Amino acid sequence: MRGVLVSTPARPLRLVALCGALALVASCGAAGSGEEDGGGLPGAPTGVTAAAGSATSVHVMWNATARAEAYEVYRGTRKVKEVPGSEHMVDVTRLRPATVYVFTVRARDADGRIGPPSREVRARTPAAAADDRRAPTRPSAPRGRTAGSRAVQLAWSASTDDRGVVSYDVHQGGTKIHSVGGSRTATVVTGLRPGTSYSFTVRARDAAGNVSPASRAVRLTTPGADDGRDTAPTVFRATGRHEDGAYYVDLSWVPPRVDGEVAEYEIRLDGRRVTSLVFGGSAPRDRATYSFYVGRAAGVTHRVRVRAMLPDGTWGGFSAERTVTTGAGR
Structure with missing residues (x-):
């Protein structure tokens, strides 16, 4: 994962969850630049998704937006997070269990001007598990393959948990780069570099925030050459x-x-x-x-x-x- 390059902006590292093996979730959108308006303001961020990470957290992600110096994340009408323009995801924490939340994202440029809000996305946190200290089992049988020179497809077998798996955290090297819902066991990583070796692992998370050991690493090298x-x-x-x-x-x-x-x-x-x-x-x-x-x-x-x-x-x-x-x- 592993995030943002000379005169041509880098393609951001993005993950798009899969419904089944290889069908892209429509709400995730395609990785790329956000829309621009004619007035010079940053456009509304596109590809916004929200998924519960635990009973008290939601993972929000979006595509890079042209001219964005920073992003503001809103829960309803309240601003709850701000991240620099090089980052395109955030974990919103200290939420209530078993609650539906609505999120939007806005981009801000170097002059402090705020662009329009993204479309609203909703996520429901699961119910809290009383005194749950048992982590899910580690995801098994991780596997992957390259999908061209700038993307890879990853999949794994589901973890088990006495209270249920809420989400899976995907790591690139030692960095968490995304979360997908607990019902999903496949994802696509895009925005990679040609001719580069990568290492991915997956961890399962339950409603109490207990995290499994990391899966075995999936090591892939994208084809092609990168002049750097x-x-x-x-x-x-x-x-x-x-x-x-x-x-x-x-x-x-x-x-x-x-x-x-x-x-x-x-x-x-x-x-x-x-x-x-x-x-x-x-x-x-x-x-x-x-x-x-x-x-x-x-x-x-x-x-x-x-x-x-x-x-x-x-x-x-x-x-x-x-x-x-x-x-x-x-």
């Missing part, structure tokens, strides 16, 4: 600096626009990995910066580039390579 341009950091700059008798390289770049947060980068110097950079807390979304020591000798030319660890657990493409000569311009 859509996942590479852009506007990459590198400049030399002299301070206290030592030379440093100052870097800056715009993070790739992917479906999720990018917090880890690999920096390569002269063709070798020099460091792995992990941003704690809130990772930069508009511009990232980093400085590192390269020695005390003047007149040394270095080549440097950077790449991002994407939310789906794979490395993105490398940025353009820059050269820096220590002491140049002094």
Whole structure:
């Protein structure tokens, strides 16, 4: 799963639940950009779905919307969640068991303007299970196959639970990327990259929120080739600096626009990995910066580039390579 890329926006990582083996649920819609209006506002988010995750939570998901800097999720008329524009799903928690809820989603642009609401979607939370501490069994017989270069089909055998399975959580690498209802045992993952290896697992959840162990991993490699341009950091700059008798390289770049947060980068110097950079807390979304020591000798030319660890657990493409000569311009 595993979330958002240079001049061409990335296709967001999406899951569309299946009715039976391979029939797409109509309410899920197709992954893609939301509708735009003529006034320049973000369009109403499309493909909005809502499914109970437990007796007290509902998972809401939608398609990416053009010009969205953030999304606001409403329960009825009350705003209950806000997420950045790189995210297209959220778990709404602290709900009441055995209750029907209505959700809508609105996109907000960089100027703070709010687009129209999506269509309403409804979800009913199941009844609470008194003193239920037993988790469902792990989903068995997980399987999958590629469906072109940018999608895979996943399926598994149902878990059992003494009170009933409410939902299944699908993980891509170590990241939860979606939930499907407990009556469904198949899904399609779209928005993937060609020529890339992925690992998927599934966990079952009951009404009390007890979660099963993860299924066996399903490992799939999408066909084709990916030149990495859509996942590479852009506007990459590198400049030399002299301070206290030592030379440093100052870097800056715009993070790739992917479906999720990018917090880890690999920096390569002269063709070798020099460091792995992990941003704690809130990772930069508009511009990232980093400085590192390269020695005390003047007149040394270095080549440097950077790449991002994407939310789906794979490395993105490398940025353009820059050269820096220590002491140049002094």
